[in-house]
Amino acid sequence: MDLTSPPAPPADPLGAALHHLRMDGAWYFRSELTEPWRLDLPPMGDCLWFHVVTAGRYWLSVPGQAPRQVSPGELVLVPHGQGHELWSEPGLPAPPVIQDIPHEYVSERYAILRHGGGGKSTSLVCGAVRFDHPTGYGLMARLPRLMAVADPALDATLRLLAAEARELRPGGETVITRLADVLVIQAIRSWLGTDPAARAGWLGALRDPQVGRAVALVHREPARAWTVASLAAAVAMSRSAFAARFTELVGEPVMQYVTRWRMHVAVGRLRSGEVPVAVVARELGYLSEAAFSRAFKRIAGVSPGSVRRAGPLAGLLG
Template identity: 60%
Template sequence: MTDALGEALHLLRMSGTFYCRTELGEPWGLTMPDMADCLWFHVLTSGRCEVEVDGGLTALAPGDVLLVPGGQGHRLFGGDADAPLVTTLPHTFETESYAVLRHGGEGAATHLVCGAVRFDDPAAKHLVAMLPNVLHVRQADDMRATIALMAAEAKAVRPGGEAVVTRLADVLVVQTIRSWLATDPAARTGWLGALQDRQIGQALASIHRDPARPWTVERLANESAMSRSAFAARFADLVGEPAMRYVTRWRMHVAMHRLRSRDSTVSEIAHGLGYESEAAFSRAFKRIVGVSPGQVRTG
């Protein structure tokens, strides 16, 4: 049996836009900027920290992980202090995307590992878009070993420390998302719930793996070992739209990613998604997305 949710998690391969090992003394404050198409993460390895996102406040304890999946700007603080934009503060860059930041007063110390990562695969990006605005995991048992390793690496600069910290951060992001999927009732509804359905999940995985295949409701029903009518009704009920509309929308989701990567021509993308002509693809794209493929390519 295909594990459609497992496949989506497997595709959570990320490219790090920015990682930062942060050493802070109370009182301190930091403002993280908007990072479009990115996910912010914060791992508190020691001390205390409060995070304000969209007016909501979350207190972190050592060993906690907090994600801001939408990449929106937010504020971190320890004590009563101004919160300058983090990009305006001096950093010590060990590599182009990895830095050490020291900031704040002479009070109690706080250590954080923070960063912004981007997901490239369409299924992974769609999964991340389903997450809540703030995802907070408190000292989860299955994450303690990873956090302990990160805390040890963050204490001092050692050869290869940047490589270790960034890879551990990537693992923690996936572990945090997996923990939320396993424990939050919201993960059992909508598209995420459909991925976990034994039969509809099979159909979704097939669409994601091969969006160019000439899918029909009957073919998808066969993939799910269901009758055509039962499949159509169950798919629409779980996913929230008819199967063939989902197929078209998913193709446009993949097309958006390929257009923005600029690795293929519009004609190559059209044929790679099963369209016989660029014109037919362009009509479908504009109907679903609202603009032409060319406008996305040049935008």
């Protein structure tokens, strides 16, 4: 690959990372609940669960976390797909939401759920979404186990979502799911701007004027035959200064990170089960399937074939 004309680094590396947070919705549902009620949400593998309360209040319990009450204006994310419970009050039996509660399916992936004892009402819009880009699932691995976001920047989107949820008009399912996706991205953006954990590793490095642009280049063109020298030249730094600053900010040497990111991309390709390992190897610039497989096992600890057989492996690359 020609290294004489390296691509121009993005002016906003953090914005470029957010641009790649494309979601593949696994399932969305609108819940109309009346007290007393309790729901058991199942584990969803590599999905991110979200819950938006559009009317009323509820309690949420995630294993290992203290229960918390959620009010209108708050968006709750369960980023690692853990099973969890929602309830109007403690001590109630929890029927599995998918198996035991009737749903009115508006489309294959959108349902309306009605449940409860006829008392005070609570309305929720919930869903489980996957990211379909390595930036997305690389970022998800760094998110906390539970996120509750109450950011004024989300208010306008929350109001739109609540208005659509009150009465499902023609096309309402599409509007609700798109608004839900926007809310998830807004919540992650809020977390990036406020949580100290977002300032570590490659996420934190994106804020550096030069190393951030180099990281964004690797993310944009993982198959390019990058070297420490070519990345340093692309961001107008000397090789030695760039290598030292990259390791300091990202937490690992340049080429180790390049390889690790290629394996993130590989997981995304392999998890579908549709692309042969040899094709993935060629797409990422490896001259042979054997060389790719060795690199993958060194980084991931398992063979590429085991990823295909086991399906998505949450947190595989940390």
